[in-house]
């Protein structure tokens with residue numbers, strides 16, 4: 001069994017908390033807690049569980065002295081005390097055991113001596129240990145240089161490593177209490193070295209919570225650094241920035257224009273020197289023209305980012321004043337109907353305060369986005385009938401496009417289709433129908449005159465401009481966000497920018513998106529989703545977004561790239577940009593390794609290579625080494641700005657938000673619920689006990705989590721308990737038919753659990769779910785894309801096992817339907833949690849009928865069960881979960897945010913769908929019906945209502961067994 005399981009023992013810890021109640025020793029009273037944490041926070045959700053890999057449980061086996069040879073044949077150089085990487089070279093024609101020694105830049109310095117390589121090759125090939133090197137001295141020798149090696153690995157591999165070394169006559173030296181990189185004493189060389197130390201075993205591993213607290217502490221006192229300057233935004237911004245936003249603006253602009261060296265680099269005479277690896281080189285390392293804006297959720301990062309785009313527009317200057325065309329609206333409105341169709345003018349319709357549709361050309365100029373500001377109500381009403389008719393016509397007549405656009409908000413879908421259809425029809429008769437039409441469409445926000453000119457010039461102008469423009473200096477900002485917040489970006493551009501600002505803005509989404517780099521790189525802003533970016537990246541070498549050098553790339557909800565193995569992360573990391581920003585309220589979700597993907601997006605040398613990140617920061621910090629923590633602090637302080645809602649500016653809190661209180665309401669299960677709970681728990685204990693005895697817990701992690709899931713479900717409602725539970729998961733010995741059955745059962749368990757499962761590739765709800773032979777469930781199109789891209793050696797994005805298209809299994813629809821039918825035939829009954837919730841809601845309504853509440857669960861089936869008593873008690877409610885199309889989600893939010901009498905007072909919200917980017921500030925009460933695996937996900941969800949715009953005290957109730 002893995003030593004990791006022993007050390008952290010999350011499963012038993014969890015079982016105990018489930019058994020005795022999460023807060024078994026707390027009086028069963030409601031009480032406020034301010035940073036409450038469930039004790040099972042260490043439980044890691046499956047994707048992280050598997051990608052945690054060997055790094056988590058490595059221990060230091062010992063140290064060894066060796067030599068690097070062949071120096072004169074290679075160009076790579078090192079300094080004394082410099083870290084080096086060892087890399088196997090199995091295809092070396094002279095020695096199949098060869099091991100290269102590379103410097104930080106990846107340049108080869110030499111080889112390990114042959115006898116040593118013969119011993120180490122087996123260890124490295126079989127991943128028995130991670131061997132790391134430092135050249136303590138003699139770096140400038142001509143032929144050989146000494147090498148100090150450390151061996152890290154899982155405890156269970158220690159013996160194999162020692163035996164292998166022994167076989168070749170080597171023996172590891174003892175691991176000192178703290179292993180210093182100051183090798184002076186170890187080698188008696190008298191040479192000074194970088195002095196940082198590293199504990200040898202994970203005695204004091206930092207928990208995620210400690211890490212997050214440390215992270216926040218970094219930003220408590222901003223007095224002494226340069227992040228306190230404020231800057232006024234460009235004239236184009238309409239909304240006055242709050243002081244913390246002005247500070248962020250000043251900091252972000254200064255980082256974008258900075259000429260400083262990156263963190264941990266110094267200039268020493270004519271060399272640039274990296275102080276943590278001791279690497280030096282002649283070329284000046286690029287600084288990061290960007291960083292991480294990690295302000296707490298709801299502090300207005302979107303507006304801050306918009307302000308940066310417009311304030312540091314080009315060449316360090318704001319958006320030129322000529323682009324703020326006074327009275328432009330009037331001029332555009334006065335052009336005839338035909339040119340309006342082509343002109344990208346705002347023709348958005350507003351009914352009852354909402355944009356219902358539009359027919360601008362292309363997807364749209366900022367003025368399109370800002371529809372509401374442009375049309376006085378009188379103008380709207382006079383022109384409404386005709387426009388509306390056209391917009392609806394196009395939507396209805398384009399059935400074939402419905403599939404991909406179905407998730408778009410109606411207003412955007414209308415814009416895309418109308419714009420493209422209209423422009424195409426204008427171009428009828430031109431020889432290059434499709435391409436030119438698309439190009440013309442993409443003149444999204446040019447003035448009508450420019451567009452007309454363009455159309456006159458026809459295809460040749462299109463071709464000509466394509467060739468020249470790609471080469472111009474980058475001018476476009478690419479914003480990437482999850483689909484769920486795409487419309488939020490459009491809305492916020494609309495809200496916060498003056499109505500007469502002229503911007504070229506293109507929403508790169510939908511089947512008719514214009515895949516033309518020349519055209520995209522002409523825009524000021526291109527907005528797209530992670531999904532689209534990843535999808536295009538999959539179409540080998542043909543991704544327009546990857547053929548442009550962007551002025552700036554902004555990742556909204558940037559923690560979306562935290563899994564370095566996911567295709568989405570690869571697609572993001574492969575973008576070319578001068579400036580790079582990550583926006584996230586939760587930069588660390590589960591562990592420090594979440595930060596690595598963000599750093600590699602920022603192209604921060606030497607951390608692009610995970611080995612250096614791991615050796616110099618991640619491992620030392622997770623092992624509680626102070627030096628490591630200091631390095632992390634200095635790095636983070638340099639590239640990150642974070643303010644929490646309690647941070648202060650000039651003695652005043654960043655945001656004067658009403659208080660947020662968290663209560664835990666303990667409920668007592670009914671006798672029947674307890675009986676069922678007890679029997680499932682006993683069964684689970686027996687099964688997990690068997691895995692422990694067999695030493696196969698890790699191999700059955702999915703089953704163990706499945707068992708825990710069942711207990712959690714019973715606590716909500718016994719109807720959630722699914723019959724599709726397997727007592728044993730797939731094993732290597734299963735016959736094909738047996739394996740198939742087990743996998744299907746497993747998938748059914750996942751799908752029928754009602755947990756709003758998402759695909760680890762697209763991070764959206766599962767569409768056409770399939771299960772791999774390694775028992776991971778993905779959307780069929782997503783995983784097929786991965787298989788196609790990585791042919792012939794495709795790996796599972798979660799566990800890196802081999803996967804094949806032929807081995808993907810789909811759940812027979814009739815089986816799922818049978819399950820659903822069985823559930824729907826069950827007579828509705830209440831549960832202890834539902835009783836407690838209804839009691840609270842009815843009480844609340846008596847006190848104040850206008851108070852709005854979010855009822856949050858990760859089980860959509862549970863949300864459905866709650867609908868019945870809500871209806872019976874006369875509550876007007878709405879719902880938001882991952883199965884809903886984007887358009888429906890937007891409608892649901894708008895409806896809930898509406899404060900008019902008769903609007904919904906309850907929103908049933910799935911934890912996953914409600915996680916990011918939503919503004920639900922109309923609610924001031926949250927009922928969390930079941931705890932999340934990941935506390936960051938809970939916080940994300942609570943902050944949907946505890947954010948800018950909230951006027952009332954926010955009370956969160958965690959309904960707990």
Ligand SMILES: Nc1ncnc2c1ncn2[C@@H]1O[C@H](COP(=O)(O)OP(=O)(O)OP(=O)(O)O)[C@@H](O)[C@H]1O
Nearest residue numbers: 240241242297298299300301302303585917919948
């Ligand atoms: N200076 C301001 N004045 C008025 N409203 C503002 C201001 N800044 C932001 N807002 C509004 O506050 C709300 C929250 O902002 P935003 O969605 O940008 O938060 P966020 O930090 O991105 O949160 P999350 O991390 O949850 O996405 C939005 O409705 C936004 O329009």
